[in-house]
Amino acid sequence: MMVEHGVPGSLLNIIFKSVEEYMGEKGLRMLLTQAKMTEFLENPPPDVDTPVLETERLKNAIGVVINLFGEKAARPLLLRWGKLSFEYAIDKKPALFGLAGFVTKFMGDEEKIRFILKKSLKEAENFYGAPHFLTETPDSFNVEIKNCFYCGNVKSDQCVCWVTIGFWKSMLKWATGKDYDVHETECMAMGAESCKYVLPKKAI
Numbered sequence: 001m002m003v004e005h006g007v008p009g010s011l012l013n014i015i016f017k018s019v020e021e022y023m024g025e026k027g028l029r030m031l032l033t034q035a036k037m038t039e040f041l042e043n044p045p046p047d048v049d050t051p052v053l054e055t056e057r058l059k060n061a062i063g064v065v066i067n068l069f070g071e072k073a074a075r076p077l078l079l080r081w082g083k084l085s086f087e088y089a090i091d092k093k094p095a096l097f098g099l100a101g102f103v104t105k106f107m108g109d110e111e112k113i114r115f116i117l118k119k120s121l122k123e124a125e126n127f128y129g130a131p132h133f134l135t136e137t138p139d140s141f142n143v144e145i146k147n148c149f150y151c152g153n154v155k156s157d158q159c160v161c162w163v164t165i166g167f168w169k170s171m172l173k174w175a176t177g178k179d180y181d182v183h184e185t186e187c188m189a190m191g192a193e194s195c196k197y198v199l200p201k202k203a204i
């Protein structure tokens with residue numbers, strides 16, 4: 001199948017393996033069935049860097065993960081998806097992250113985060129076609145995502161965009177070697193107009 005924009009085969013492969021790791025083979029089969037990704041039941045995604053799944057279908061799969069496994073079990077799995085996606089990006093987008101690693105070498109942590117955040121938000125905006133807004137206070141970087149992709153159209157009484165959190169936590173760790181308490185303060189899953197995230201400038 002040819003897909004113009006979407007999730008590369010090799011990344012999807014890694015994501016499916018993480019589902020199997022957390023939920024077992026049966027869990028993966030349930031997810032593939034319920035998320036209408038049955039074409040991957042017998043044949044795992046090809047190990048290619050070209051897209052094999054429309055982004056809209058991954059968005060749907062995030063929603064299915066939360067509804068199928070429950071929020072408590074979905075949280076660590078989706079955080080993991082974020083981490084895996086970042087590791088994939090580092091590996092496959094040297095133009096973005098390789099260069100950034102070189103450019104930021106002599107910057108302080110806050111400058112490093114600002115630099116890499118601006119670059120990656122631009123990239124994410126192009127990929128998902130959803131606007132990302134970055135603002136700043138003395139204590140934190142604040143990101144707002146309109147039409148957030150990561151809620152997977154879920155309704156909840158808590159913030160559920162764990163993929164994003166996992167991605168940024170890994171990115172900040174990569175850039176500075178430190179852990180940051182990245183968290184979501186408003187989520188479309190809770191009925192908010194957009195999803196809002198706080199990335200503290202001070203490490204844990």
Ligand SMILES: [Zn+2]
Nearest residue numbers: 161187188195
């Ligand atoms: Zn959200």
